[in-house]
Amino acid sequence: MGDLQITVHCDRKVKRQGDLFGIFFEDINHAADGGLYGELVRNRSFEFNAVDRPDYHEMTAWNVVERGDSVTQAHVETRRSLNTENPHYLVLEVMTEGEGGGISNEGYGEGIPVEENKEYLFSCWYQLFGPNTGEMEIHLEDKEGGGILGKAVFLPEAGGWKHFSCKIKAWGTNYGARLTIVTCMPVRIGLDMVSLFPTHTFLDRRNGMRADIAELIRDMKPRFMRFPGGCLAHIGSLDMEDRVSMYRWKKTLGPVEKRPPRRNSWNYNQTLGLGFYEYFQFCEDIGAEPLPVISAGYDPHHLRMAPLSEMQEWVDEALDLIEFANGNPGTKWGAVRAEMGHPESFHLKYLAIGNEEVGDSFFERYEIILKAVKEKYPQIQVMNSASTGSAGSVFDKGWEQARRTRTSFVDEHFYQCPEWFLANVDRYADYAAAPKAFIGEYASKGDTWKNALMEAAFMTGLEKAEGVGLACYAPLLCHVDYKNWHPNLICYDNHRVFGTASYYVQKLFMNYQGETLLYTEEDVINASDTETPDKTAMDFSGKIQFVTERAQVDITDFCYTDCETGVTEKAENFSISREDKKHFCLSAFGSNYQITFKFCRRNGGLAKNLEGTSCFELEFAGKDEENKFTWIFDGWQRLTLINAFVNGHCADLGLYEFESEKNKVHEAKLIVEGNRIRTYIDGVTYCDHICKKPVPGRIYYSAVKESNGTVNVKAVNPETEERLVRITLTTEENVFSDKVKLVVMSGFLLEDRNSFENPMLVSPAEMLCEWDGKAFEYRLAGNSFAIMQFQVKGSSQ
Ligand code: AHR
Numbered sequence: 001m002g003d004l005q006i007t008v009h010c011d012r013k014v015k016r017q018g019d020l021f022g023i024f025f026e027d028i029n030h031a032a033d034g035g036l037y038g039e040l041v042r043n044r045s046f047e048f049n050a051v052d053r054p055d056y057h058e059m060t061a062w063n064v065v066e067r068g069d070s071v072t073q074a075h076v077e078t079r080r081s082l083n084t085e086n087p088h089y090l091v092l093e094v095m096t097e098g099e100g101g102g103i104s105n106e107g108y109g110e111g112i113p114v115e116e117n118k119e120y121l122f123s124c125w126y127q128l129f130g131p132n133t134g135e136m137e138i139h140l141e142d143k144e145g146g147g148i149l150g151k152a153v154f155l156p157e158a159g160g161w162k163h164f165s166c167k168i169k170a171w172g173t174n175y176g177a178r179l180t181i182v183t184c185m186p187v188r189i190g191l192d193m194v195s196l197f198p199t200h201t202f203l204d205r206r207n208g209m210r211a212d213i214a215e216l217i218r219d220m221k222p223r224f225m226r227f228p229g230g231c232l233a234h235i236g237s238l239d240m241e242d243r244v245s246m247y248r249w250k251k252t253l254g255p256v257e258k259r260p261p262r263r264n265s266w267n268y269n270q271t272l273g274l275g276f277y278e279y280f281q282f283c284e285d286i287g288a289e290p291l292p293v294i295s296a297g298y299d300p301h302h303l304r305m306a307p308l309s310e311m312q313e314w315v316d317e318a319l320d321l322i323e324f325a326n327g328n329p330g331t332k333w334g335a336v337r338a339e340m341g342h343p344e345s346f347h348l349k350y351l352a353i354g355n356e357e358v359g360d361s362f363f364e365r366y367e368i369i370l371k372a373v374k375e376k377y378p379q380i381q382v383m384n385s386a387s388t389g390s391a392g393s394v395f396d397k398g399w400e401q402a403r404r405t406r407t408s409f410v411d412e413h414f415y416q417c418p419e420w421f422l423a424n425v426d427r428y429a430d431y432a433a434a435p436k437a438f439i440g441e442y443a444s445k446g447d448t449w450k451n452a453l454m455e456a457a458f459m460t461g462l463e464k465a466e467g468v469g470l471a472c473y474a475p476l477l478c479h480v481d482y483k484n485w486h487p488n489l490i491c492y493d494n495h496r497v498f499g500t501a502s503y504y505v506q507k508l509f510m511n512y513q514g515e516t517l518l519y520t521e522e523d524v525i526n527a528s529d530t531e532t533p534d535k536t537a538m539d540f541s542g543k544i545q546f547v548t549e550r551a552q553v554d555i556t557d558f559c560y561t562d563c564e565t566g567v568t569e570k571a572e573n574f575s576i577s578r579e580d581k582k583h584f585c586l587s588a589f590g591s592n593y594q595i596t597f598k599f600c601r602r603n604g605g606l607a608k609n610l611e612g613t614s615c616f617e618l619e620f621a622g623k624d625e626e627n628k629f630t631w632i633f634d635g636w637q638r639l640t641l642i643n644a645f646v647n648g649h650c651a652d653l654g655l656y657e658f659e660s661e662k663n664k665v666h667e668a669k670l671i672v673e674g675n676r677i678r679t680y681i682d683g684v685t686y687c688d689h690i691c692k693k694p695v696p697g698r699i700y701y702s703a704v705k706e707s708n709g710t711v712n713v714k715a716v717n718p719e720t721e722e723r724l725v726r727i728t729l730t731t732e733e734n735v736f737s738d739k740v741k742l743v744v745m746s747g748f749l750l751e752d753r754n755s756f757e758n759p760m761l762v763s764p765a766e767m768l769c770e771w772d773g774k775a776f777e778y779r780l781a782g783n784s785f786a787i788m789q790f791q792v793k794g795s796s797q
Helices: 032-036 211-220 276-286 312-326 332-339 360-376 393-405 418-423 449-464 501-511
Strands: 003-016 021-024 062-067 071-077 089-096 100-105 112-114 119-128 136-141 148-154 162-169 174-183 187-198 224-227 262-264 268-270 289-294 350-353 381-385 409-416 436-444 468-473 477-479 490-492 497-499 516-525 542-547 551-562 568-570 574-576 582-588 592-604 616-624 627-633 639-646 649-657 665-673 676-681 684-690 700-705 711-717 723-730 736-745 765-770 775-780 784-792
Touching: 003 700, 003 711, 021 501, 032 211, 032 268, 032 477, 062 071, 062 174, 071 100, 089 100, 100 136, 100 187, 136 162, 148 162, 174 187, 211 276, 211 490, 211 497, 211 501, 224 276, 224 468, 276 289, 276 312, 289 312, 312 332, 312 350, 312 360, 350 360, 350 409, 360 381, 360 393, 381 393, 393 409, 393 649, 409 418, 409 649, 418 436, 418 449, 418 639, 418 649, 436 449, 449 468, 449 501, 449 700, 449 711, 449 736, 449 784, 497 501, 501 736, 501 784, 542 551, 542 574, 551 582, 574 582, 592 616, 616 665, 639 676, 639 684, 649 684, 711 723, 711 775, 775 784
Parallel strands: 003 723, 021 224, 021 468, 224 289, 289 350, 350 381, 381 409, 409 436, 436 468, 477 490
Antiparallel strands: 003 516, 062 100, 071 089, 089 187, 100 174, 112 174, 119 162, 119 187, 136 148, 136 174, 262 268, 490 497, 516 700, 542 582, 542 616, 551 568, 551 574, 551 592, 592 665, 616 627, 627 639, 639 649, 665 676, 676 684, 700 711, 711 784, 723 775, 736 765, 736 784
16 A cells, blocks of 8 residues: 655645534434433423324323322313413322322433432422412432432412422432422322423533533534424424424523423424523533524425415514524514523524425525525525435535525535445535535444544545535434434433444544644555556446335336347336335346336325335345345435445435326336446436445545644544554744644444443544654554644643
8 A cells, every 4th residue: 555645734724614513403312302401300391292292191201199098189281371382280189198199200211310419400380279288398219219319398389370499409329210299288289390400500501401411512612503403493384383383493482481392303292491592502602603494484294385475484584583693682582582691692694494305395485585684684604405315406406506596505414324425535525615515414324433434534525625614413412212313423311421433533523623724745655566446337236126115016118238248138017016015127247237117106105294115116236135226216205316225324326306107107217337327217317326436545634724823634544454644744843842642543343332331432542742843654553543733832722
């Protein structure tokens, strides 16, 4: 391979790095309730409902407590409620006190985490029915109710709804505890908003964040935070009063007891205790620019859209949000922010409209909102959507529209196999400087060191590309007992938390992001062997078969042609259906062939809500179940797409608008040639894709400069062999201190991953090395990622 000489021109600044690396917070996997939000009581306002999830009800997570001979009942009522936003409350009736009657909450996951000597803030709203009766006790106790870990008492007073709060100091530890309200007096009492927070939250804010999770996020030093979600932001009905409405930020403000319950589209209940005010505050607390995502009045999952004549509501959603964030307290929405405790502006500069939408209906609505924003707030930088895919006609449309409307950023998303990330390090090298790419969601499919390493290589490409403005990994958080998605950056249960291997890579890129990109040159020296030329051709040999899960499709006139020999092979006409899910045609040889066939969808295939499996797929180049290509017909959002599977992990190669017509015979053609895949339907070209492969032996690197002159060189070696890297800094002599700080992730197996048991298995190590101030030689281990920091003399880091 030879050694790699990298020359860093310390005074040749290529571009400013801006807010390049940030985070994406979505309330998925119980990221908010039961996660970052510090509340320990689950279903605190008795608003859980089967609409949120079929097995939910008003008493979810609550149990009646009857000790000794106690006879106690509890039910939920809505008459004479605390407010109309959260109408349900609990009526607790202790008829025979016995050794205590009451109610107990299970908390999230394993239970309520209680730790010795820690303090908890209990609060509730109550309404006593009847005269004053006597004390009630609030216990932190074990699951069985035998062991009390902390307690407080309160004396309810008659006379309408009243608020009570107190601190409870725990004298024992139990991570599966319960919060119990119990009394030894007969009582009939209404309870609502029963809440328990650790008194220590992140920065000790009231209604605050769980400190350990928030600190891991803060430690990354993200430059921006995208929130409140991707799909979460746009799935739902158009009526903001609906429980199942799209995410409407105005509903998330004000006193927590007045924030209405909502169905989280990830199939659970969302209390909105973490609302837009808290998100903005958190961004400020961690030094991240806020980047809210709002819907354009368009739900791509169910094809719901606001009539074009009624777009003002959605325009206001954007304009009012900007006023809420930035307006002075004399404005309507600025006053709401000030009233909540933040008279100063939150300095919002980014706004995303939409998430992964495709098609004209979205763009029409987007443009109406964009125009209004640009007129009133020309300084706000807006981002649109480029679909869920990494390429294709719907992806291109997002870019074309952005150029035409002078949108600042185009939001690209991709969840691909690690190999794709390595092969696509240079994906952005040719992107124009404007509009910029906002990689609003990306992750390689897995949480091992291999995934993180490939992402690190990819991120050097993001650092170097003029056309990339912002990038954030997705999703950020996952409560392991409520997993909707895998992988995630930070995992936790009710009391433990760890960052994945990707977390540490993200953290290093953010911590050492630098202010400007420096110009670099490379040279391979001491190459002992002859370098093998890059072989770009793919191996498209393997099984060709048709597959369906839920449609009935007739396939006729199937013909395979080997383009090198001209030999053709035909198949009898056949049908695939729910009953006959697969039809094997033949095994192809080589990388240069063509398949033609006709298809006719007889039944099924288009799911009502556009989710679910595709109509049918043509699998080709199938080596086994885990390694193959698929051409999908009528897939997600009724798109046709090409996917590549590597070791069971998928990478999309492009999404295209096509919807089959029932009972119509369509003609399809697939051509593979070298590394190129082309598809045609009814004579129209859809996919025309060049498959990329990583360049063997390549070291991926970048060099950036901090505002104080410090230079950070990042280098990723994705191969197993160690490489000698020699860094030369072109600058005046005696600028840098005589020690290089090394931050290294190496020595792990590719399949290593972090866990609760071994949370730092894959994490960086730091060391200092001497150097002569001119050239620094470093043996970059196989499968490693290293940052070499050259600090300016006298600078403090
Ligand atoms: O990050 C998880 C989901 O993936 C997001 O909600 C959505 O935008 C994407 O499809």
